[in-house]
Amino acid sequence: MSLSGLIRHALAIAVLPVTVTVLVPVWIARRYGETLALSQSAAQMAIQGMGVAILCVGVVLFATSLRRFASDGRGTLAPWDPPRRLVVRGPYRYVRNPMISGIIAVLLGESLVLLSWRHGAWALVFLVLNLIYIPLLEEPLLEARFGDDYRDYCRHVSRFLPRRQPWGPRRGGAA
Secondary structure (H helix, E strand, C coil), rough: CCCCCCCHHHHHHHHCCHHHHHHHHHHHHHCCCCCCCCCHHHHHHHHHHHHHHHHHHHHHHHHHHHHHHCCCCCCCCCCCCCCCCCCCCCCHHCCHHHHHHHHHHHHHHHHHHCCCHHHHHHHHHHHHHHHHHHHHHHHHHHHHHHHHHHHHHHHHHHHHHHHHCCCCCCCCCCC
16 A cells, blocks of 8 residues: 555544544543543443453454555545445445444444443444434445445445355455
8 A cells, every 4th residue: 555545544443433433532531530440340330341342343344344445445434535446345345334333343342341331332332323324425425426336235245234155246346
């Protein structure tokens, strides 16, 4: 990847997922005096351990999806610099929005690690915003850009709930 490509990706990551998964959660923690502390009860330790696992799964899902956007789609996660090709490989074979699913997992993991209902509420708000934004704004743009390939993809792959078996396009138009 070229230096300009790295800069494009770094800017998109700094503006979008870092804001959602770092800046807003830090603001919530500071605003309400929440701190990271290892719990004393076994039940809360188990919740925190589950939170770490969910957070890690979210980071891996996000990173894998981002890599596909860069390599297969030749674009970034940012709406101002979207992929130039439809990406239907990797985690996109199972779910249409694995990046958002990864971010939601990170937010849920953070809420469990911090034992914070406020962080859980932020994860829910982020989910609801995407449940509105994606079908109303993002998907019509993708359909206009990628046409029948995108419509076929949508018929077979769910927006947020992963398939059990990976899907693959029947024609050669998507990456």
